Amino acid sequence: MAGSAGLWEEVRALLPDSEEELSLALSGEVDDCVPPLLLRARALLYGAAPPCEAALRRLGDVVRDYAWEKLNAGPWRDVGKAWRQVYAYGCLFGALAEVAARRPLEPAVRLCDMGLLMGASVQNDVLARLVRLLQAHLPRAERRSAAPGGAKVPPRARTEPPPAPAVRPEDAVPHERCPSLERFRDQYLIPQKPVVLEGIIDHWPCMKKWSVDYVCQVAGCRTVPVELGSRYTDEEWSQKLMTVNDFISQYIVNEPECVGYLAQHQLFDQIPELKEDISIPDYCCLGEGEEDDITINAWFGPAGTISPLHQDPQQNFLAQVFGRKYIRLYSPQDSENLYPHESQLLHNTSQVDVEDPDLTKFPNFRKAAFQSCILMPGQVLFIPVKYWHYVRSLDISFSVSFWWS
Known part of the structure; x- marks a missing residue:
């Protein structure tokens, strides 16, 4: 649906009442030519109502293009927060121009998402509030449609999945149903032993609500980063920005040879509707950090997606919402037998293909003892x-992980 005068008033209400209150303060230095551009765009917003959308769009384009060069000039860790804020403002001005012009809202939603993904928070997370408002005004069909031709995606539809690997009883990760905090701490956290927890997420709304179609409803129009390739160590592995609808259509519904995977650290910040359907496991209170220090990740993709053997620097609860995953675990004490990559970039990743190891090249791998499990919907692996x-997905799968210290 194109924007309307009424929508513009709703959008305008998200901004401060006066021009001076929209401070445009930046957390660092930027080139001298940038502040005047931001001030001109701000003046347009607080001039005519609605503003001159053509001029506002041009300024948004210039600000984004200029900031984009700075964001891509070197390693991401070296990008100053001020330039990310400039990019966010460019996305904000561009999105507002689209609404003011009463154009279809999809480009404005994409601009908000780009600002959320690549920018930094400005004006009390105005982009997150704006995109939520715009999404509510999209026609329902455009929020739901992911299959070719706009057909509704059947929940969890797929051909017969491949058989799951056998898990021998002597190698199986132990299971516990709703252990007390004290028991979990004493039996698993302190001795650092994996365990599959049952019954602790049965109350999550997502366990009854989430499906492929539900993800389309809630997030179909949103732009997210997608990993292309069955595993991140493959030479052909890459990343691409696309809408959730396009991702589901291309990599879930049609079951192509190329594997696409939505592995997102920001998804729940981008789309609060999904975050409202989950909660942080109580056992995280046993950690040393605050709740805000817990990183919540989304993992959504087809069968056949693989996370190569690797290790992470924090404790991890991996919660399975739908689909199944085969998981194999090795103790840090076996690190030398797992042949980590020598490069700094992949030093936390093994060179060994776990399910088809080259024992001539990696002979000590056979010495490494492991545990394994098939993680089923409703189960949580510590x-x-x-x-x-x-980790290998056996079906279309949605998992949520919590990294905590």
Whole structure:
């Protein structure tokens, strides 16, 4: 649906009442030519109502293009927060121009998402508030449609999945149903032993609500980063920005040879509707950090997606919402037998293909003892810090992980 005068008033209400209150303060230095551009765009917003959308769009384009060069000039860790804020303002001005012009809202939603992904928070997270408002005004069909031709995506539809690997009883990760905090701490957290927890997420709304179609409803129009390739160590692995609808259509519904995977650290910040359907496991209170220090990740993709054997620097709860995953775990004590990559970039990742190891090249791999499990919907796997883990999706799968210290 194109924007309307009424929508512009709703959008305008998200901004401060006066021009001076929209401070445009930046957390650092930027080139001298940038502040005048931001001030001109701000003046347009607080001039005519609605503003001159053509001029506002041009300024948004210039600000984004200029900031984009700075964001891509070197390693991401070296990008100053001020330039990310400039990019966010460019996205904000561009999105507002689209609404003021009463154009279809999809480009404005994409601009908000780009600002959320690549920018930094400005004006009390105005981009997050704006995109939520715009999404509510999209026609329902455009929020739901992911299959070719606009057909509704059947929840969890797929051909017969491949058989799951056998898990021998002597190698199986132990299961516990709703252990007390004290028991979890004493039996698993302190000794750093993996365990599959049952019954602790049965109350999550997502366990009854989430499906492929529900993800389309809630997030179909949103732009997210997608990993292309069955595993991140493959030479052909890459990343691409696309809408959730396009991702589901291209990599879930049609089951192509190329594997696409939505592995997102920001998804729940981008789309609060999804975050409202989950909650942080109570056991995280046993950690040393605050709740805000817990990183929540989304993992959504088709069968056949693989996370190579790797280790993470924090404790991990991996919660399975739908689909199944085969997981194999190795103790940090076996690190030398797992042949980590020598490069700094992949030093936390093994060179060994766990399910088809080259024992001539990696002979000591056979010495490494492992545990394994098939993680089923409603189960949560505790992966201790630095524990090596290999993950293969057996079905269309949505998992949520919590990294905590």
